[in-house]
Amino acid sequence: MSAPAAEPVGPYVIAWLVLLLLLGVSVASAYLPIGAWHPVMSFGIAATQAAIVFLIFMRLRGRPSLKWVFAGAGFFWLFLLFAMSAVDYFTRSGYPLRP
Amino acid sequence: MASAQLQVQYTDLRQQSETAQLGMWVFIATEVLFFGSLIWAYVVYRTAYPLQFRLAGHDSVILLGSINQVILLTSSLTMVLAIRAARAQRQRQLLDLLLLTALLGVAFLGVKGYEYSLDAASHAVPVLDFLFKPGYRPPAEMFWTFYFIATGLHALHLTIGIVLVLILAARAARGAFSRGYDAPLEVIGLYWSFVDTVWLFLFACIYPLGRSLS
Numbered sequence: 001m002s003a004p005a006a007e008p009v010g011p012y013v014i015a016w017l018v019l020l021l022l023l024g025v026s027v028a029s030a031y032l033p034i035g036a037w038h039p040v041m042s043f044g045i046a047a048t049q050a051a052i053v054f055l056i057f058m059r060l061r062g063r064p065s066l067k068w069v070f071a072g073a074g075f076f077w078l079f080l081l082f083a084m085s086a087v088d089y090f091t092r093s094g095y096p097l098r099p
Numbered sequence: 100m101a102s103a104q105l106q107v108q109y110t111d112l113r114q115q116s117e118t119a120q121l122g123m124w125v126f127i128a129t130e131v132l133f134f135g136s137l138i139w140a141y142v143v144y145r146t147a148y149p150l151q152f153r154l155a156g157h158d159s160v161i162l163l164g165s166i167n168q169v170i171l172l173t174s175s176l177t178m179v180l181a182i183r184a185a186r187a188q189r190q191r192q193l194l195d196l197l198l199l200t201a202l203l204g205v206a207f208l209g210v211k212g213y214e215y216s217l218d219a220a221s222h223a224v225p226v227l228d229f230l231f232k233p234g235y236r237p238p239a240e241m242f243w244t245f246y247f248i249a250t251g252l253h254a255l256h257l258t259i260g261i262v263l264v265l266i267l268a269a270r271a272a273r274g275a276f277s278r279g280y281d282a283p284l285e286v287i288g289l290y291w292s293f294v295d296t297v298w299l300f301l302f303a304c305i306y307p308l309g310r311s312l313s
Contacts, residue, residue, distance in 0.1 A: 006187035016176040023168050030307030046303035050296045057175045057292040064117045067124055074128025078135040089143050
């Protein structure tokens, strides 16, 4: 039996290069005077990188498509955790504190 | 032989592999909540004490954090290429890529250990040896507590990943992964890349902080 053809390596390498580029952008933006936008930049880039890892390296886009439900469930519960906790913390009087 | 790997409750190896992958995704969902709660605690205290977190974060070593992110992203690439090699029945390449993945994991731990030694040298270890630098107030120590708990838990996950990848390599060396049977590779590959993803968020929590402070 002859060995089957390997799937193309290109998409993985491109994803890796984009991930490294995003790391560079994240580090560079940390030194820019953008004030309150810093956490938006760093977490936005982290979320973009995570999406690339999930879709390409963890092959969320491939079979079985039921994976979307399983992966989505984790993030749905995470959303509930964040949302319900935020309802508590961000409606407390005197929060956030400014030491 | 491939057929010997098929368990009785599945119709074929593909169904078996897909079921195993779904199981790993369930585990990953629990891990998302595990690290998610940790990061939520970080969000609460960073929002409460923004200046203290920026001051403390400024003292983390962003160069080593960045090098480690490059190492982990590269290891995710080598892991997925290992699975690709297995599918194409390239046993030698599979083994090399698995060993390279484990090696990159060890390199990450080495860099992390060196970084911990630098943190310790600058007296940034809460409870044991913590020096309040100019401008530091108690919430700065809270940042470093998060730093050690979060990166420590991540390192523990990575250590488990390295052991799992080495077990895969030992099995690959014996020719266990013929075409059609790749469930363990797929499942450990998911775990490995997920641990990589956790680092992306921990990086965002720790290293970019306070870099624009004069």
